[in-house]
Amino acid sequence: MKNVVLIGGAGAPNYGDELIVKGWIDYFDNIKIDANITFYENIANNEVKLHKNDNEYSFKDDLVKVAKSFTNIGFWEQVIRGYRFIDNGGLEKYSQYDLSPMLEADIIQLHGGGYLNNYDPEKGFFIGLLASIKEKYDAKIYATGIGFGPVSPPSDDKLELVDKIFSLFNFFELRDVDNFRALKKIAPSGSFINGIDDCYLFKINDLVDSTSRSKTLYLSFLSYNIKKIDSHYWHSLSKFSKKFDKVVFIESYPWQDDEVFIFLKERLPTISKLKIADSLHKKIPISFDDFVICSRFHVHYILSRAGVKGYYSKDSKYYNVKHQSILDRGSELSFTDFTDLADASKLGSNSMLRDLDSVYHQFKLNLCNRIYL
Numbered sequence: 001m002k003n004v005v006l007i008g009g010a011g012a013p014n015y016g017d018e019l020i021v022k023g024w025i026d027y028f029d030n031i032k033i034d035a036n037i038t039f040y041e042n043i044a045n046n047e048v049k050l051h052k053n054d055n056e057y058s059f060k061d062d063l064v065k066v067a068k069s070f071t072n073i074g075f076w077e078q079v080i081r082g083y084r085f086i087d088n089g090g091l092e093k094y095s096q097y098d099l100s101p102m103l104e105a106d107i108i109q110l111h112g113g114g115y116l117n118n119y120d121p122e123k124g125f126f127i128g129l130l131a132s133i134k135e136k137y138d139a140k141i142y143a144t145g146i147g148f149g150p151v152s153p154p155s156d157d158k159l160e161l162v163d164k165i166f167s168l169f170n171f172f173e174l175r176d177v178d179n180f181r182a183l184k185k186i187a188p189s190g191s192f193i194n195g196i197d198d199c200y201l202f203k204i205n206d207l208v209d210s211t212s213r214s215k216t217l218y219l220s221f222l223s224y225n226i227k228k229i230d231s232h233y234w235h236s237l238s239k240f241s242k243k244f245d246k247v248v249f250i251e252s253y254p255w256q257d258d259e260v261f262i263f264l265k266e267r268l269p270t271i272s273k274l275k276i277a278d279s280l281h282k283k284i285p286i287s288f289d290d291f292v293i294c295s296r297f298h299v300h301y302i303l304s305r306a307g308v309k310g311y312y313s314k315d316s317k318y319y320n321v322k323h324q325s326i327l328d329r330g331s332e333l334s335f336t337d338f339t340d341l342a343d344a345s346k347l348g349s350n351s352m353l354r355d356l357d358s359v360y361h362q363f364k365l366n367l368c369n370r371i372y373l
Contacts, residue, residue, distance in 0.1 A: 002035040004372075005105045007063060007126055009115030011043035015252040015276050016199070016298030018050055020112045020145070022280055023201030025053055027368060038101040040064065050277065062097035067125040069094070075121040076154040076162060082128025083165055086136060102129075105139045107371060112145025112175065112198025114297070114322060118152065131168040142371050143172040145198030145364075147297075147325070148179040150317050153186060166190035173367065176325035193367070196329065197301060200364035204305045204357045212285035217244040218303060218310075219264065219271070220294035223256040225315060226263055229338045234267045236341045237293075244291070247271040250279065252296045291344070293336065297322040304331040307354035309347045311336035330356050 006024060010017035021039065028037060037055075040063040041047050047059040070081065085091075091099065102108060108130050110116075115123050130141040154162050166172060166187035173195035174180040180194040217240070241247045247268050251257045254276065261273050274284070284302070292303045292310035300312045300323060312333045314323045327333075330352035334343070 002033075002106045003101065003104050004033070004035045004037045005040065005102050005108045006037070006111045007040045007109065007130075008111045009042055009113045009120075009123070010039075011041040011046045011061065012253060012255065013043075013046050013050055013276055015250070015279060015296070016301075017041075017113050017115075018276060018280055019207075019298060019302075020198040020201070021047065021051060023198055024111055025051060025055075025057060026206075027201050027365075028057075028372075029053075029055065031369075031372060033372060036101075038105075040102075050280065058101070060098060060101070062099060063102070063126070064123070066090070066094050066097050066099070067122040071122060073121070075116075075118055075124040075151050076158050078121050078124035079128040079165060080158065080161060082125035082130075083132045083161070085125070085129055086132050102133055102139075103137055105133075105137075108133060108139050108141050109371065110143040110146060112147070114147030114318075116146060116148050116151070117318070118150055119318070124151075128165055131165040134168045140170050140371075141168065142170050144367065144371075145173055145175050145195065145200075146179075147175050147197075147322060148183060149321065153182075159186070163187040163189050166192075171370075176321050177328060178321050178324070195367065196360050196364060197298075197325070198364070199298060199301055200360045201368070203361050204302070204354065207283060207302055208286045208306045209283040210286045210306065212287040212290075214245040214285065215243070215287060215289040216246045216248055216285070216291075217241050218248050218250055218290065218292040218294070218299070218308070219268075220250045220252060220292070220296040220299040221260050221264070222295045223253075223260050225295075226260055233338050233340065238268060240341050240344060241268055241270075248274050250274050250294075250296070250299050251276050252299065288349070291347075292333070294333075295319070297326075300331065300333060301326050304333055304350050304353050305357055307350050309333070309350045311344075311347075313338060326353070329353060329360065 010021045038058040044059040044061040134141045167189035171191045173193040175197045286306045290308045292308045295313045314320045332350045
């Protein structure tokens with residue numbers, strides 16, 4: 001029996017991160033893997049509640065606690081800290097945290113998500129630690145569907161060691177071409193793959209029910225900028241929403257989105273909320289006449305894969321790269337700066353990504369099978 005460890009950024013919870021974790025659980029169930037499987041995520045208790053399963057997969061948050069125990073250094077410094085952690089007596093110093101599944105693992109994988117960046121630099125620790133474990137314990141190490149960055153380039157004195165660390169990964173898949181190219185330049189010895197998001201562990205029909213007869217307006221906004229949108233836009237959106245049978249807000253981050261939903265409810269009284277637990281474990285109803293206006297990455301990804309037309313927004317380098325990675329794959333959502341909805345009725349169907357769904361799904365499965373079959 002193999003020992004397998006997966007590492008990621010789930011547990012807040014967040015729709016995209018939880019979708020990816022569920023994708024891996026379903027994948028392991030489908031291939032009937034004979035393995036002890038441990039997930040190291042952000043908040044283990046939340047993962048246990050969201051991902052009830054019959055195979056007794058283990059969820060832990062010890063690793064992120066070790067990573068975040070030492071702050072005030074940059075991303076690349078954290079990568080190097082992770083690489084030197086065992087040599088510097090870290091296992092003994094942090095013996096109250098259970099890292100034993102990593103030391104006993106045959107395979108360790110950084111699963112998909114956008115958790116490796118300057119916003120949360122401590123998680124750079126994961127990259128270096130995996131490289132060290134491979135050297136010392138002979139585990140195979142992988143990364144899939146990573147949304148890397150934004151991260152400033154490492155200083156010249158770190159380049160040689162950073163290159164060595166990435167060279168130890170059996171492969172390292174990026175979900176966007178910008179950071180694939182950036183890492184290839186930083187670490188030319190690494191085995192990088194210009195790949196796709198781990199949400200492609202699912203076929204789109206695993207996630208949506210396209211037989212719905214209701215005409216639905218789906219909304220997804222970010223808490224930090226929603227109040228910057230002009231009142232004229234909300235008036236236009238209220239008028240536009242009357243063309244639909246339902247208006248649904250897709251919850252992505254409950255601890256932020258409660259405030260967003262209250263704000264929207266004041267302007268769109270008939271709006272309802274699709275909670276993460278429901279979007280994870282039930283299919284999202286979709287019809288040809290649905291429309292989406294979204295700021296969140298995985299809301300854009302899933303609804304554009306389903307062929308829903310509409311708008312996406314971006315207002316930072318982080319979201320620019322994320323949304324662009326979906327556009328590069330074939331999404332035909334149009335950009336909006338939330339000034340008006342004048343062109344909404346003219347937008348056509350979002351068919352390209354939908355038509356390519358089986359191709360991208362098979363690409364992801366083939367990559368996963370290289371690790372586990």
